[in-house]
Amino acid sequence: MDTLVDIRGLTKYFGPVKAVEGVTFSVKRGEVLGFLGPNGAGKSTTMKMLAGYLTPTSGSATVCGYDITRQTIDVQRRLGYLPEGAPAYGDLTPLGLMRFAAGLRGITGAKRDKLIQTSVERLELQSVLQRPIETLSKGFKRRVSLAQSILHDPEVLILDEPTDGLDPNQKFQVRNLLQQMAKNKAIIISTHILEEVDAVCSRVIIIGDGKVMADAQPGQLETRSAYHNAVVMRMPTADAEKAEKVLSGMAYVVKVERIGQWNGTAQLRALSAGGADILSTVHQAVSKAGVTLQQIHVEHGRLDDVFRKLTSKSRNKEA
Amino acid sequence: MRNVWVICKRELSAYFSSPLAYVFIVIFLALAGSVTFYVGGFLEGGRADLQAFFNFHPWLYLFLIPALGMRLWAEERKSGTIEFLMTLPVRTSEAVGGKFLAAWLFAGIALVLTFPIWITVNYLGDPDNGLILAAYFGSWLMAGSFLAISACVSATTKNQVIAFVLSAAVCFMFLMSGLEMVQSFFRSWAPELFVRAVAQISFLTNFFDLTEGVIDTRAVVYFLSLIGVSLVINTAIVEMKKGQ
Numbered sequence A: 001m002d003t004l005v006d007i008r009g010l011t012k013y014f015g016p017v018k019a020v021e022g023v024t025f026s027v028k029r030g031e032v033l034g035f036l037g038p039n040g041a042g043k044s045t046t047m048k049m050l051a052g053y054l055t056p057t058s059g060s061a062t063v064c065g066y067d068i069t070r071q072t073i074d075v076q077r078r079l080g081y082l083p084e085g086a087p088a089y090g091d092l093t094p095l096g097l098m099r100f101a102a103g104l105r106g107i108t109g110a111k112r113d114k115l116i117q118t119s120v121e122r123l124e125l126q127s128v129l130q131r132p133i134e135t136l137s138k139g140f141k142r143r144v145s146l147a148q149s150i151l152h153d154p155e156v157l158i159l160d161e162p163t164d165g166l167d168p169n170q171k172f173q174v175r176n177l178l179q180q181m182a183k184n185k186a187i188i189i190s191t192h193i194l195e196e197v198d199a200v201c202s203r204v205i206i207i208g209d210g211k212v213m214a215d216a217q218p219g220q221l222e223t224r225s226a227y228h229n230a231v232v233m234r235m236p237t238a239d240a241e242k243a244e245k246v247l248s249g250m251a252y253v254v255k256v257e258r259i260g261q262w263n264g265t266a267q268l269r270a271l272s273a274g275g276a277d278i279l280s281t282v283h284q285a286v287s288k289a290g291v292t293l294q295q296i297h298v299e300h301g302r303l304d305d306v307f308r309k310l311t312s313k314s315r316n317k318e319a
Numbered sequence B: 001m002r003n004v005w006v007i008c009k010r011e012l013s014a015y016f017s018s019p020l021a022y023v024f025i026v027i028f029l030a031l032a033g034s035v036t037f038y039v040g041g042f043l044e045g046g047r048a049d050l051q052a053f054f055n056f057h058p059w060l061y062l063f064l065i066p067a068l069g070m071r072l073w074a075e076e077r078k079s080g081t082i083e084f085l086m087t088l089p090v091r092t093s094e095a096v097g098g099k100f101l102a103a104w105l106f107a108g109i110a111l112v113l114t115f116p117i118w119i120t121v122n123y124l125g126d127p128d129n130g131l132i133l134a135a136y137f138g139s140w141l142m143a144g145s146f147l148a149i150s151a152c153v154s155a156t157t158k159n160q161v162i163a164f165v166l167s168a169a170v171c172f173m174f175l176m177s178g179l180e181m182v183q184s185f186f187r188s189w190a191p192e193l194f195v196r197a198v199a200q201i202s203f204l205t206n207f208f209d210l211t212e213g214v215i216d217t218r219a220v221v222y223f224l225s226l227i228g229v230s231l232v233i234n235t236a237i238v239e240m241k242k243g244q
């Protein structure tokens, strides 16, 4: 696997405002990197620097081996970029916009028409091809911009919130598309939708306050959650108190929560200390105490919980 | 160069897909025509030339050209499309050139559409057509200078109204510096050399050099260098303001 994006100590200040500070990571071909972080964390700023729109205050990065500040045009030729908010010329039609982008990429004639057709089919834009972009709905606008960004089949894709504003079917479609394209590309997407990470990303970077807080596979990150390997069980309400007593006496259980109670049943969650595997011990202990278990399962942990834990200090920075 | 042309085509289509193009052309033709005939005394003068028509151009351009140039960058920055444009493999200077060229060609189209006036003088008398052609060329060059300044100012703001007002003000200064009134104001205290320099940078002085005689190289060089310098500054401003 070869490295297509390589970022070293990328830093950006807007006057005195620090937006990105010493961000370092690299992305290989075949990877889909989910770029997460609270509002104002510096995701878009990092992406804008990679796309050659903003000049870094310090640090450097290469895309396909080309330096983003010294060889900006070479970088831009190999890059598909979806800017935040998917800006596009409202007076152009989707077809016009793609032809314009193709023109600036030096793609003409039959090759251009073929690439445009592929892109249009991938994002299902056939029905709106001839309508001015300003008359399209938000989701269609986003898809038009996406179509533009993948038009030239670039090796590196940088997409700032690609599924924002799409309906569930289209989100599904776009995620599939990303997975299909992932094999021979390096893809970076920023998102606030954590399910998306599990759905498409092979790797996650969480940034907060301009710095990288975590860099791991989604599954690894979830193990850092307090809910990793937590055991959830359902039982008759009458047994709940008994179970709680047994569980809180166990060494590997840090906390017992009652998470629901209805129709005469109660649901309890036992959080595992250090994420240890506690299912069998919990099962045995509770059964021995005479609790009738109606259901029992283990949680993997939650990305949103890890996200909160890692970024709570830098949350709502703009406020 | 290919990119300049791609951007130029897109910008021209942007003009014609909004009412701006038609409003501009109609107003330009109506004003140019009516002023020539009524204010300039075109018919009474008994002369078969277009002096009155061309004399009026600087003043017409003073507010029409900033209206043409104001959207070039301000709109792009306001709507965020500048990020789309500048992340395509295109140099800032190419974008600046393409946009300017589109607006300049558009002004040229409006100018060409005044040809009925030319036909009229030829019908009424026997004008010096070489002179008229030179004056048309001079007028187009002057329009380019107004435009280059307007494009530059447009890059400094996201607000098209501010761009319009500021461009008109800057262009006004370039126009006025040739008027006798301004000249005598400077002459009262400034050295003669300075007074002459101020007159030299005037659009009026240079334009009248072009309408009154055969093509004056100095005036042509003046307008072309003004356009060149403005476009270089324009490029620098776009680069500088990108992130804001």
Ligand SMILES: Nc1ncnc2c1ncn2[C@@H]1O[C@H](COP(=O)(O)OP(=O)(O)OP(=O)(O)O)[C@@H](O)[C@H]1O
Binding pocket: A014, A017, A018, A019, A020, A037, A038, A039, A040, A041, A042, A043, A044, A045, A046, A084, A317, A318, B243, B244
């Ligand atoms: N042009 C600018 N001028 C000044 N400050 C800016 C500018 N652009 C971004 N910032 C600041 O940089 C920081 C990072 O912004 P950025 O847009 O990269 O965040 P983000 O992670 O993309 O957030 P979101 O999730 O809301 O899109 C913020 O504090 C923001 O206010």
Ligand SMILES: [Mg+2]
Binding pocket: A043, A044, A045, A084, A160
């Ligand atoms: Mg953002």
